[in-house]
Amino acid sequence: MISLAPVTLEGHGVRLEPLATAHVDPLAAAAADGRLWELWFTSVPEPAQTAAYVAQALDGQAAGHMLPWAVRDLGTDTIVGTTRYHDIVPNIDRVEIGWTWYASRAQRTHVNTACKLLLLTHAFDTLGCAVVGLRTDNFNFASQRAIAALGAHKDGVIRHHWPRRDGTVRDSVMFSILRGEWPDVKRHLASRLARHAE
Template sequence: MIHTEPVTLELNGVRLEPMTAAHAPDLARAAADGELWKIRVTSVPAPGEEAAYIDTALSMRDAGSRLPFVVRDLGSGTIIGSTSYHDIVPAVDRVEIGYTWYARSWQRTHVNTSCKLMLLRHAFDTLGCKVVGFRTDNFNHASREAIARLGAQCDGVIRHSALRRDGTVRDTVMFSITAGEWPEIRAHLEYRLGRFPARAG
């Protein structure tokens, strides 16, 4: 049975640090890069909502269902986004990776692949997960494509499953990677990072 606890992970000039209440101003600055709260299919905190966003994440952590991180670029020392383990089910050795967003200037760089590789390595190689899941809004095409590029398999669609920030109800697309698939996916992600080096902060 897996046991998750706060941990700091580092790779390729990117560090994942346990989220704390003190990160609110940093997350506000990251979200302002691209005004990410205006994107309909994400849950990025709007201005003034950062403290509540963090409080929710930490409450879920205390309940055992989520492990939230901030993403730091080590070159500049700047917080550039957030990601989490969530829907943690120790009885079946399962976690999901989500609540992921990055400042616009860091999208389509080495950052997402680096973060996913760190989280997947920790989940499979350290925690001993049997499966790692991902979920996204049916209309979040960029997220769906990014998850598919990792090598995750689509498990299906949960229809009419969750509220969006604008009050509409989304369909949720579910993906997963199993422990048996992990060695090949790890090699694939390491290869991708070798062709997509870190940039200076």
């Protein structure tokens, strides 16, 4: 059975730092790069809601069903976003990766691939997960493409599944990576990062 505790993960030009209240202002600044909260189908908080967003993530960590990080780009030594494990089910060795967003300047760079490689490596190689899930809004087509590009399997769509910030209800597109698929996914992500470095 997996056991989760806050941990710093670093490599490939990024550091995942255990989320803390000290990250509130840097995350608000990251979200302002692209005014990400205006994307109605994402979970990015408005600046005034960032403290509550972080508090909610830390409450989830205390309750045992979330493990959140702030994402630092080591090249610029700035916080560029956040991600977390969520919907953790220890007795079946399952976590999901989500609540992920990055400042506009960090999108379509090495950052997402590096973060996913760190998170998946920790999940499968350190925690011993049997499966890692990922989900996104049915209207977040960029996120769906990014998840599929990792090598994740599309499991299906759960309709009328989760409330959006604007009060509407989304359909969730569900993906997963099984432990047996991890070696090929790991090789694929390492290859993508090598191409970024060229």
